[in-house]
Amino acid sequence: MSPTHLWYIPNTVEPGHRGDDAVAGYGTLEHSVDLARTAERHGWEGALIGTGWGRPDTFTVATAIAARTTTFRSLAAIRPGYWQPAHFASSAATLDHLSGGRLLVNIVSGKDNLAAYGDTEGEQAQRYARTKEFMRIVRRLWTEDDVTHHGAHFGVTGSTLPLRPARPPRLYFGGASGAAERVAATEADVQLFWGEPLDGIAERVDRLRRLSADLDRDLAPLEFGLRVTTLIRDTREEAWRDAEARVADLARRSLNPNEQLRGPAVGQQRLLDLGARGDVLDSCLYTAPGRYGGGGAGTTWLVGSAGDVAAALRAYASLGISHFVLSDTPYKHETARVGDALLSTAAVAG
Numbered sequence: 001m002s003p004t005h006l007w008y009i010p011n012t013v014e015p016g017h018r019g020d021d022a023v024a025g026y027g028t029l030e031h032s033v034d035l036a037r038t039a040e041r042h043g044w045e046g047a048l049i050g051t052g053w054g055r056p057d058t059f060t061v062a063t064a065i066a067a068r069t070t071t072f073r074s075l076a077a078i079r080p081g082y083w084q085p086a087h088f089a090s091s092a093a094t095l096d097h098l099s100g101g102r103l104l105v106n107i108v109s110g111k112d113n114l115a116a117y118g119d120t121e122g123e124q125a126q127r128y129a130r131t132k133e134f135m136r137i138v139r140r141l142w143t144e145d146d147v148t149h150h151g152a153h154f155g156v157t158g159s160t161l162p163l164r165p166a167r168p169p170r171l172y173f174g175g176a177s178g179a180a181e182r183v184a185a186t187e188a189d190v191q192l193f194w195g196e197p198l199d200g201i202a203e204r205v206d207r208l209r210r211l212s213a214d215l216d217r218d219l220a221p222l223e224f225g226l227r228v229t230t231l232i233r234d235t236r237e238e239a240w241r242d243a244e245a246r247v248a249d250l251a252r253r254s255l256n257p258n259e260q261l262r263g264p265a266v267g268q269q270r271l272l273d274l275g276a277r278g279d280v281l282d283s284c285l286y287t288a289p290g291r292y293g294g295g296g297a298g299t300t301w302l303v304g305s306a307g308d309v310a311a312a313l314r315a316y317a318s319l320g321i322s323h324f325v326l327s328d329t330p331y332k333h334e335t336a337r338v339g340d341a342l343l344s345t346a347a348v349a350g
Helices: 029-041 058-067 085-098 124-143 178-187 198-214 236-253 266-277 288-292 306-318 331-343
Strands: 004-009 046-049 073-078 103-107 147-150 155-159 171-174 190-193 223-233 301-305 321-327
Touching (some): 004 029, 029 058, 029 331, 046 058, 058 073, 058 085, 085 103, 085 124, 085 155, 103 124, 124 155, 124 178, 171 178, 178 198, 198 223, 223 331, 236 301, 266 288, 301 306, 306 321, 321 331
Parallel strands (some): 004 046, 046 073, 073 103, 103 171, 171 190
Antiparallel strands (some): 147 155
């Protein structure tokens, strides 16, 4: 299977996301399109566009970018509850049709400011049960006529979309809890992992494959992806010097290391706990950023020369990872740098 390589486009109102230096034009369509076109020129298939209340609407941003690009694929993050399944299925099918099949979807079930957009917060089991039902209804609407479903969380009666995608958009999904993994095992096309060391990824891949069999998955085999920050420089020494300087700056600006990140998210906690094993795991996985405010994909970094990071990605690929969602800041500069270093020469294709 040929690997999929995606980048990241920040979807925030204020500039400075993860230290990005872009200010002029930030938040405009021109800025987002410029990042997407830069990704096209430098070998990326597309990019993840994040979601959350307080950000611009992700699906609107993805639609606008699709109209101004030719090959770029948005991995648009969406939340059940913000969307009803039939409304989302129709919107996604329409965008996929208008863009020539270029939509990817990242289903997000993590906590958000739900009350602000009229949703309610349930227990973890309820939240993931709702996500599972949402994904199943959306798939049926993309592939069937006259869909009727009356479940615990959603219902549709005699529903047929005016447009159905020739090939339904791939559904990416994240989450490390047992409840999340059961959803991934039966409903997702791609399970995304944060930047864990190889042994942790191997264990999770094995468990999810066994779960897929135990739960009688009726879709194509589950695929796996890695969402991680990459800090690449011309030499290994330069990369580590810059990484350590960046972490030192994070430390100076962090009054309460880790405090803002600790909470119920199992996947985030797994990353934070890696620091107890050492600052550097495997060949070049840097855990120190997590101590000083790096969250999500910014908690651990792959650091080194292009060859070092390419070798690390090949090691993940050997475990079954075939989707890579990478990023670093400044976003535009690193879109080009990392693309040229890793993708244009097919350095990670093997």
